[in-house]
Amino acid sequence: MIRNLIFDWSGTLADDLPSVLCAVNGMLRAAGRDELTRVEFQARFRLPYTEFFEEILPGTPLERLQQLYLEHFPHASEGVPLLPHAAEFIRYAAATGRRMVVLSSAPAQHVEAQAAALGVKDAFEVMRCGVIDKRDEIHSLLAGLDMRPEETAFIGDMRHDIDAGKAAGVLSIATCTGYESAETLLKSEPDLLVRDLSRLPALLGGWNVKEAAFPIATVGALILNGAGEMLLIRTHKWSHRWGIPGGKIKRGENCEEALVREIIEETALTLRDIEFVMVQDCIEPPEFQRSAHFLLLNYIAHCAESAPSVVLNEEAQEFQWLPLAEALKTDLNIPTRILIDECIHRGLVS
Numbered sequence: 001m002i003r004n005l006i007f008d009w010s011g012t013l014a015d016d017l018p019s020v021l022c023a024v025n026g027m028l029r030a031a032g033r034d035e036l037t038r039v040e041f042q043a044r045f046r047l048p049y050t051e052f053f054e055e056i057l058p059g060t061p062l063e064r065l066q067q068l069y070l071e072h073f074p075h076a077s078e079g080v081p082l083l084p085h086a087a088e089f090i091r092y093a094a095a096t097g098r099r100m101v102v103l104s105s106a107p108a109q110h111v112e113a114q115a116a117a118l119g120v121k122d123a124f125e126v127m128r129c130g131v132i133d134k135r136d137e138i139h140s141l142l143a144g145l146d147m148r149p150e151e152t153a154f155i156g157d158m159r160h161d162i163d164a165g166k167a168a169g170v171l172s173i174a175t176c177t178g179y180e181s182a183e184t185l186l187k188s189e190p191d192l193l194v195r196d197l198s199r200l201p202a203l204l205g206g207w208n209v210k211e212a213a214f215p216i217a218t219v220g221a222l223i224l225n226g227a228g229e230m231l232l233i234r235t236h237k238w239s240h241r242w243g244i245p246g247g248k249i250k251r252g253e254n255c256e257e258a259l260v261r262e263i264i265e266e267t268a269l270t271l272r273d274i275e276f277v278m279v280q281d282c283i284e285p286p287e288f289q290r291s292a293h294f295l296l297l298n299y300i301a302h303c304a305e306s307a308p309s310v311v312l313n314e315e316a317q318e319f320q321w322l323p324l325a326e327a328l329k330t331d332l333n334i335p336t337r338i339l340i341d342e343c344i345h346r347g348l349v350s
Contacts, residue, residue: 002171002204004147005093006138008156009104009111009129011178013090016080016106016114017042019073024056026072027065031057045179047160048133049105070107080114083177089197090123091290096204099251102127103134103141103154103164116314119289122237125250134164142168145251153204155197162188173200215281216292219259220246221299222277222339222349223269225308229321230340230349231267232330236317239287242327243336244298245316255297263301267319268311270304278342280335287333298339300348324349 010016017038025035033056036044046052053065060068093100100123104111108129115121126145131137142149154165157178162185165172174190175197176182185193194200222244223231232242247262249255256274263269280296310319322330327340343349 002098002151002153004099004101004145004152006101006103006141006152006154006165006170007124008154008158008161008178009102009114010106011083011157012155012161012175013082013086013102013120014080014111014114014118015083015177016110017179019080020106023069023073027057027068030068030072031060033057042179042181047105047158050132066107070109073107073110078117080118082118082120083196085196085198087118087120089200090120092201094123099145099147100124101141101145102129103131103138104129105131105134113314119236121315122248125248134160135167138164138168138170142170155200157185159185159188162190165190215295217249217295217297218246219249219255219262219297219299220244220339221259221263221271221274221301222336222343223263223267223271224300224302224349225321226303226306227321227323228350229323230327231269231310231319231321232327232332232336233266233312233316233319235315237289237315238333239289240317241287241333241336242320242330243333244339246296249297256299259297259299259301266313266315269308271301272304274299274301275348277339277346277348280338282335285334296335298335298342300343 007013010020021038021041024041028035044052050062053060102111102124106129111127111129112121128137128141142152149169153171153173154161155173155175156162157175158180162172162174172190173192173194174185175194177196182193192203233245234240234242245263245266249258259274260271263271277298277300280298282294282296285292312319
């Protein structure tokens with residue numbers, strides 16, 4: 001049974017080809033070279049991308065190529081939609097208990113910003129991006145996540161993805177939604193070739209999966225500063241309501257390790273005096289961006305910094321430090337209000 005899914009990003013889940021072509025043509029213009037049409041680009045582009053750029057911009061150092069690419073790429077999170085059926089397949093994979101990761105050659109800042117803007121970033125356990133040769137990287141990815149090759153599939157839109165899957169002994173699935181045609185993909189002999197992702201649920205056993213619909217374990221903390229004010233963040237994931245920072249527990253982490261990591265990633269704050277408060281069984285929360293069942297492990301903690309400086313990642317839009325009375329007047333999401341009420345009842349905040 002396939003329990004783990006490794007996805008390429010560009011051309012497999014996201015339609016970023018127009019933006020990539022724009023960046024490449026910007027690089028060519030800067031070098032005084034002729035631009036490529038879409039047809040010419042698709043005929044010549046290949047992975048590892050270092051081989052492609054050695055052909056069109058020979059002798060340019062890798063660091064300079066990466067710098068030029070970032071300079072000419074349109075805004076990372078704008079104009080890049082999910083491909084047809086991608087969102088539905090991600091929901092299917094999550095509902096049937098599959099672990100999902102991304103293995104991509106695209107820059108991490110682009111993939112993560114696009115995934116966040118499209119509302120799918122939290123579906124993935126890991127996003128391993130900026131990879132030059134996936135044939136090498138996939139081995140460490142599988143080992144690091146304790147994924148058995150015989151229980152894993154790699155889904156991609158280029159021969160390099162198929163070759164990487166074969167190198168690791170995983171099921172290789174090619175989709176005809178991206179950078180290479182069916183005829184080209186067949187040259188690498190994928191285990192499966194599909195027109196798009198719509199057929200994959202049936203090929204992977206449909207919805208009749210014993211491990212289906214397990215709750216997702218998450219951690220979050222009500223964080224207090226030296227003045228006793230609490231940190232609230234606003235995020236699109238919770239219908240733009242105010243709440244606490246936090247996220248999913250990764251395989252191999254204990255709960256406090258996950259909490260410390262998530263808070264650093266989402267706010268750049270370090271924690272002290274961490275205290276467990278409660279578990280909330282959060283089934284189909286109406287405010288959340290998609291159908292979900294969470295087990296929310298809630299904590300209270302203090303900032304380790306005497307003058308805390310919050311730096312939000314792309315998952316949140318704004319933050320504020322508020323005393324208890326003011327916090328209770330804000331448009332809080334339901335789980336955060338429940339946590340604050342429990343902290344009041346136990347005398348943990350005042």
